[in-house]
Amino acid sequence: MSVQILQLNLKNKTNVYYFRRKSVNESGYYPVAKRMALTTLMVSLFLLVISIMIWINRKSMKQKKILARIPGPKPYPLIGNALDFKSTADIIKVYIKYMKSYGDIVLASIGTTLKLLISDHEVLEALLTSTTNIEKLSDYYYLENWLGQGLITSKPTRWRKHRKILTPAFHFQILDKFVTSFERPTTIFIKKLRKYKDNKSLDIYPPMDLCTLDIVCDTVMGTTIDAQENENSDYVSAVKTMGRIICERVTSPMKQVDFLFRLTKDYQKQKAALKTLHDHTDFVIQQRRNEIFRMQQKSNNIESKSSGKSKMNFLDMILHLEVDGEPLSDEVIREEVDTIMLAGHDTTASAMSFTLYCLANHPEVQKRAVEEQIQLFGNQKNPEIQHKDLQNMTYLQMVIKESLRLYPTVPSFGRILTENFQVGGQVYPKGVDCFINVFGIHRNPKYFKDPETFNPMRFADDNTQFRFAYIPFSAGPRNCIGQRFAMLEMKYVVSSVLRHFILEPATPKEEPILCHDIVLKSKNGIKISIRERNSNLEVPSSF
Numbered sequence: 001m002s003v004q005i006l007q008l009n010l011k012n013k014t015n016v017y018y019f020r021r022k023s024v025n026e027s028g029y030y031p032v033a034k035r036m037a038l039t040t041l042m043v044s045l046f047l048l049v050i051s052i053m054i055w056i057n058r059k060s061m062k063q064k065k066i067l068a069r070i071p072g073p074k075p076y077p078l079i080g081n082a083l084d085f086k087s088t089a090d091i092i093k094v095y096i097k098y099m100k101s102y103g104d105i106v107l108a109s110i111g112t113t114l115k116l117l118i119s120d121h122e123v124l125e126a127l128l129t130s131t132t133n134i135e136k137l138s139d140y141y142y143l144e145n146w147l148g149q150g151l152i153t154s155k156p157t158r159w160r161k162h163r164k165i166l167t168p169a170f171h172f173q174i175l176d177k178f179v180t181s182f183e184r185p186t187t188i189f190i191k192k193l194r195k196y197k198d199n200k201s202l203d204i205y206p207p208m209d210l211c212t213l214d215i216v217c218d219t220v221m222g223t224t225i226d227a228q229e230n231e232n233s234d235y236v237s238a239v240k241t242m243g244r245i246i247c248e249r250v251t252s253p254m255k256q257v258d259f260l261f262r263l264t265k266d267y268q269k270q271k272a273a274l275k276t277l278h279d280h281t282d283f284v285i286q287q288r289r290n291e292i293f294r295m296q297q298k299s300n301n302i303e304s305k306s307s308g309k310s311k312m313n314f315l316d317m318i319l320h321l322e323v324d325g326e327p328l329s330d331e332v333i334r335e336e337v338d339t340i341m342l343a344g345h346d347t348t349a350s351a352m353s354f355t356l357y358c359l360a361n362h363p364e365v366q367k368r369a370v371e372e373q374i375q376l377f378g379n380q381k382n383p384e385i386q387h388k389d390l391q392n393m394t395y396l397q398m399v400i401k402e403s404l405r406l407y408p409t410v411p412s413f414g415r416i417l418t419e420n421f422q423v424g425g426q427v428y429p430k431g432v433d434c435f436i437n438v439f440g441i442h443r444n445p446k447y448f449k450d451p452e453t454f455n456p457m458r459f460a461d462d463n464t465q466f467r468f469a470y471i472p473f474s475a476g477p478r479n480c481i482g483q484r485f486a487m488l489e490m491k492y493v494v495s496s497v498l499r500h501f502i503l504e505p506a507t508p509k510e511e512p513i514l515c516h517d518i519v520l521k522s523k524n525g526i527k528i529s530i531r532e533r534n535s536n537l538e539v540p541s542s543f
């Protein structure tokens, strides 16, 4: 509030000086003593901010000294290299530019915070296998309104306990039971795609995103939201709103400040979206608890219900978990369920959309992938797919792996160093932010021959020489807990698309303009075209 001093008046008998101030208080006067107190407060606040900045700067100067040998772009005073990271569309370009200009380990800064951008496999091995440097960056904070302290965002102490109890839910034998849940959403997806079979250009991402949302709701919560039939439902809109707001907050300095964010319309939208999402999960948890109670009353246990080919969901498993001998509270369960919902839907949607794009643009690879389907199922377009069939899709697995190399779903992720670590004589000091440049390392010619070429056969040999140069699912103790589940789901859906449609490049052909949202996306969509196959599963000859 600006204070305008208009007039100094000697006012009352006690000879107290008053400043006259426009539109502030009824009398229009402020005592000098009050004014001085206000000034003192403001000066103190200013000094406090300056002291904090000096303290932070001293901390970063110390870190800078230790990292002096690491090259990087010249920072501007106060803002560092923040201008390079103005929007999500720039991030990937900047990562590549930095890697090409300064090498595999780059030192940059945003404000006074130092950021290391790492695409060196030795340093990544040391960092990702560490059991102590497992804390996420402050950027993950924007997820917390939705996910609370679920696995992705949790601090190390809680994370260790929860990762341990949740790991069995993703066990190989358990995953077997999820395969049945892929069937219905995939059938709807194929039906929906038929609408586009004569279009010259189809952005495959939006329908794929709805399909993966249906799959994840079925498998995580055991409920059907029918996102594909109901794309304007409150739940689907809330998921989209949250995804957009989180991304915008990561890149917009204004929206990062909670106080300023609260003044925006997006804050109100976030509030409404969170209510929809949390209410839905709470409702499902309650409903499931009641059902289990009723079943127990009938002395009917979960195991016998979910044995054989019946469906399985993560919520049922989580409801039975305990930490330190105590069952999980509904809030904690909601955080873990919401986390798996988020981590498990946008990711597979991005990965499968880019896989279909690669297949559409590489007919010889598509031909071989279809041949594998024929070997497994003959001419059947709708075989009853078992877990073991998915395991036998070895060529398709290589295709997906190669797509994930060129288009890594999570192009970068981050850790804050909670302890110093050392590789090859270089110390990486505590307190520094590390960005793992997945996109950069996957296209680094040091690790991949002809890195820009799409060649699934590079995964034919189990090449473990540069294990930490291929990290679409991260690596080490805090890697993706859902990677096996994701692979099964992706093979199920992509193989179904291949059995029903011939994939071709869009007309006009459009290269994706990559942008780094929560997951890798394309600004101009992921465009392909599709043609329905004949009743027989013929092999595409040429396009």
Ligand code: HEM
Binding pocket: 136, 151, 152, 153, 163, 339, 340, 343, 344, 345, 347, 348, 351, 408, 409, 410, 413, 414, 471, 472, 473, 474, 477, 478, 479, 480, 481, 482, 483, 485, 486
């Ligand atoms: C193509 C698909 C997927 C990719 C590429 C992927 C990739 C990743 C990556 C890179 C991380 C580490 C992120 C970080 O450190 O910040 C991660 C973590 C995680 N992912 Fe995935 N993910 C995929 C699918 C899934 C699925 C389907 C689920 C669940 C059903 C899932 C659940 C999780 C969870 C819970 C975490 C946090 C793990 C922890 O911190 O312990 N992901 N994922």
